Amino acid sequence: MIVKVLIGWLFLVSLFWASQVRASCEQVYNGVQASGGSSAQITVGRINLTSTHLQPVGSSLGSALVSAASAPGLSAETVLWQCDLKDKNQIFELFATNGADRVGGHWEIGDGAGTSVNDGLPGYFATYFGYVAIKLTHLSSGKTFTRYWQESPIRQFDVSGEKIQIKAKHLSMVQAELARVSTLPPASGSSSDQCAGIARELGSGVAAYTCMVPSAYVQFKGPGITSDQAGSDANTNRTFVGARNGVAFGLRSGASISYNAACTVRSVTPVVTFGRVTAQELNTGQTRESDFSIELECDDLALNTATAQSLFGIQVAPSAYEQAKKLGLVTSDGAVTYLLSTGYGSDSSIATGVGIRLRHNATGSAMNFVGESVTPVGLAGSRGAGGWYPIRDGDLISGTGTGASIYAQSITAILSALPGMRARSGKVDAMAIVRVRVQ
CATH class of the missing domain: 2.60.40.1090 (Fimbrial-type adhesion domain)
Structure with a gap:
């Protein structure tokens, strides 16, 4: 009986010791930058839709570069994660569109998802603006955001003693490109539809991008940090949100649209x-x-x-x-x-x-x-x-x-x-x- 207890005690100690060895990264900043209202703003300004004769499907409507450091509460020097120096080759950015939401990154509408028309625009996802799609590029890797999590190694970081510090400035810049598409996203079929409908499809005046839903996310992958798996669908794999492990990117209040002759x-x-x-x-x-x-x-x-x-x-x-x-x-x-x-x-x-x-x-x-x-x-x-x-x-x-x-x-x-x-x-x-x- 004593032997059994002793073996069990040794077994528990062994588990505890192994856990400590693996957990060599820690999350330093615990803000809400993975939520819509605190997303890094994609500021493309005013865009205008006119006749398809002058502005055919595929026409560029605007572009912007955005840094994770521009999210509210962050600066370039904000330390987000810290790891042991020996883990420098095991740290990654994971990135994907907001695959769950109808106008956040679920429908790759430029490539025919959710519609019978394929505009031949892969990587362009439906937005809250009618007939306007967005394509996002992770500039450090050159990869286009999709609904499926992709990873890219983090090569830039600061060193403090035996620790490496990953700051907001070390995450990749994201390039956003807007283009005209021929159809609207389906009214149903996505697992989320927080901004029901569309801002406006036509008419006079200017409509603001009032939808707070993010268009994309970047999260951190490293030893001991809760993250999703590369290759999994962001429509259903979003454990990083609850863990506050990441930064959102969104068009909220960063764009407006008009439908004027041109x-x-x-x-x-x-x-x-x-x-x-x-x-x-x-x-x-x-x-x-x-x-x-x-x-x-x-x-x-x-x-x-x-x-x-x-x-x-x-x-x-x-x-x-x-x-x-x-x-x-x-x-x-x-x-x-x-x-x-x-x-x-x-x-x-x-x-x-x-x-x-x-x-x-x-x-x-x-x-x-x-x-x-x-x-x-x-x-x-x-x-x-x-x-x-x-x-x-x-x-x-x-x-x-x-x-x-x-x-x-x-x-x-x-x-x-x-x-x-x-x-x-x-x-x-x-x-x-x-x-x-x-x-």
């Missing part, structure tokens, strides 16, 4: 070249001219002047805008009168006292450049305010019969000396971008 740039002359000219010729008032064209396509609703103001502008690079301000080439409403070369004033090979101005050939009027995209455009009907001009100033070249029309803008670029300055020889190498705006 315009797009269909084509633009990519390079505009000028004939050779001397500084002396420019200083005597001579110029060099070169024509280029832009084709802009708009929903017909966006061209209705009673309901919308559809404009285009040619925006200078930020460095050229800052230099133009120094030279007094910015108007009171923020437009830029002359486009300057990249490196103007800092690169000795660039011609100084020289700039490029514009003329719209259909109206015969001088044009300014847009300085900043946020420049106000003035009252409806104001031509040229802030460097913005009506798209209808151009020539109608196509009414496609699809509810959209194409207008061609013929513009002359004029190389000349800057007002009140003497031209000095060098090269002219400038760049600008065509933008459209509907309001």
Whole structure:
């Protein structure tokens, strides 16, 4: 009898000792970052859905990079887990979509899950915004999030004595990409539907992403830490949530959507070249001219002047805008009168006292450049305010019969000396971008 008791006691001691050896990692931070309201916010800002003619299925709607350290309560230096130094090769991130929820990561709608239509967009999952899907990429591994837990070794950590510390900054950045899809997620079939319905499928105004449900999770896998198994379905395998072992990622309050008519740039002359000219010729008032064209396509609703103001502008690079301000080439409403070369004033090979101005050939009027995209455009009907001009100033070249029309803008670029300055020889190498705006 004594022998049996002694063996049992030794057996219990052996179990206790083995448990202590295995439990070499510990969870240091015990917050609620695995819950929706404390998720790291995926901030893509305002997106707009317009006609499928201008914005076909698969069109990119926005993107964002997000760090686990941006979750409420965390910072880059927050220690989340701590392990023995000998366990450095046994620590992993596990990551998956919110596989349980209808608009959180259950339906891979871009690849036909839950619908009879396959858009050929693998990795894109339904969201709370109708006809908008999200694809998430774990940048450290390059892998796309799916409903099934995947693992990636953690290679970055801090060392403190005989311990390694895994901080929020050591978890992989996550890239989010939004794209248009052709269908809505099914109303049933997922194990969770916390945000019933859809934010809105159409209409005026702006709808916010009020759904708090996360789109994805990252959890920690290491000796002694409660986690799920790689390869298991996140629809049903979610033990990490109760253990508070991880960080959620969500679109909550980080996105909004509108359903407005829109315009797009269909084509633009990519390079505009000028004939050779001397500084002396420019200083005597001579110029060099070169024509280029832009084709802009708009929903017909966006061209209705009673309901919308559809404009285009040619925006200078930020460095050229800052230099133009120094030279007094910015108007009171923020437009830029002359486009300057990249490196103007800092690169000795660039011609100084020289700039490029514009003329719209259909109206015969001088044009300014847009300085900043946020420049106000003035009252409806104001031509040229802030460097913005009506798209209808151009020539109608196509009414496609699809509810959209194409207008061609013929513009002359004029190389000349800057007002009140003497031209000095060098090269002219400038760049600008065509933008459209509907309001």
